[in-house]
Amino acid sequence: MNFLVSARRAELLSSNPKLRDLQVAKQNERLEKNYDRAAWFYERAAKVYSTNQIRSSKRFQLKYIEPGDKVLYLGAGTGEEAVMAARLGAEVTCIDISQAMLDVVQRKLGQESLSAELICQDAFDHQRIAHYDVVASNYFLNVFRRQDMIKMLGFTATLVRPGGRYMVADVARSQGNILAQAFNIFYLKLAMFAFWMLGLVPLHENYDYCKFFPDAGLETEHVEFFRYAKIGPVLFQSIVARRVT
Numbered sequence: 103m104n105f106l107v108s109a110r111r112a113e114l115l116s117s118n119p120k121l122r123d124l125q126v127a128k129q130n131e132r133l134e135k136n137y138d139r140a141a142w143f144y145e146r147a148a149k150v151y152s153t154n155q156i157r158s159s160k161r162f163q164l165k166y167i168e169p170g171d172k173v174l175y176l177g178a179g180t181g182e183e184a185v186m187a188a189r190l191g192a193e194v195t196c197i198d199i200s201q202a203m204l205d206v207v208q209r210k211l212g213q214e215s216l217s218a219e220l221i222c223q224d225a226f227d228h229q230r231i232a233h234y235d236v237v238a239s240n241y242f243l244n245v246f247r248r249q250d251m252i253k254m255l256g257f258t259a260t261l262v263r264p265g266g267r268y269m270v271a272d273v274a275r276s277q278g279n280i281l282a283q284a285f286n287i288f289y290l291k292l293a294m295f296a297f298w299m300l301g302l303v304p305l306h307e308n309y310d311y312c313k314f315f316p317d318a319g320l321e322t323e324h325v326e327f328f329r330y331a332k333i334g335p336v337l338f339q340s341i342v343a344r345r346v347t
């Protein structure tokens with residue numbers, strides 16, 4: 103019975119764009135509130151949990167950013183890497199649905215007299231097609247269910263100018279020996295479960311982003327892996343791709 107009700111609901115939503123928009127708006131409102139609440143601890147928690155490797159995976163991207171580049175950070179959160187890019191002289195734009203997250207970015211920029219454009223909006227509503235030299239989706243695509251992630255990747259890839267770069271720092275799929283693989287799965291699922299309990303992410307598989315790039319008009323150039331405490335199993339990755347179409 104429950105299955106029939108959900109199936110009917112899904113059918114209704116897909117056949118009625120207004121209902122779907124309403125549902126997306128409701129979901130975003132919930133997500134926005136939950137990320138607002140997480141703004142004060144998010145970065146510190148990520149640092150401890152990842153033995154600072156989340157930061158390293160984002161700092162790695164600076165190698166591909168030149169002073170003056172137009173760089174967009176999607177789901178920028180507290181923006182540690184956006185501040186690094188601004189220090190480098192890039193023209194930085196940060197988008198996030200959580201104003202509390204952007205307030206943290208603003209505070210950090212202010213402390214160093216740096217500036218960036220901060221926009222509180224759903225990334226889907228950002229219409230600067232082919233505008234950016236670099237678009238970075240860091241630990242962002244991971245907050246979506248598979249189908250929504252594919253749509254978000256496809257849309258946000260169009261924000262990069264042809265020949266520009268799309269970069270993704272995020273969790274990595276398991277690799278290495280069986281123990282390393284088990285650690286990766288256990289450690290990353292534990293975090294996903296905790297985030298799910300806080301209403302920050304849905305439960306989903308660990309995405310193989312490079313697999314989805316060709317359909318988004320992207321070509322993988324380089325993948326750098328980051329290990330737990332630098333020497334343990336691979337947990338994070340920094341993917342650099344080019345927009346080819």
Ligand SMILES: C[S@@+](CC[C@H](N)C(=O)[O-])C[C@H]1O[C@@H](n2cnc3c(N)ncnc32)[C@H](O)[C@@H]1O
Pocket residue numbers: 133134137148176177178179180181197198199200203223224225226239240241242245
């Ligand atoms: C897991 S956090 C990652 C934050 C940051 N990029 C980092 O690496 O630390 C995901 C961020 O995406 C934001 N977000 C979620 N859905 C969004 C959407 N549809 N549009 C824009 N931002 C969104 C959340 O508010 C949150 O700050």
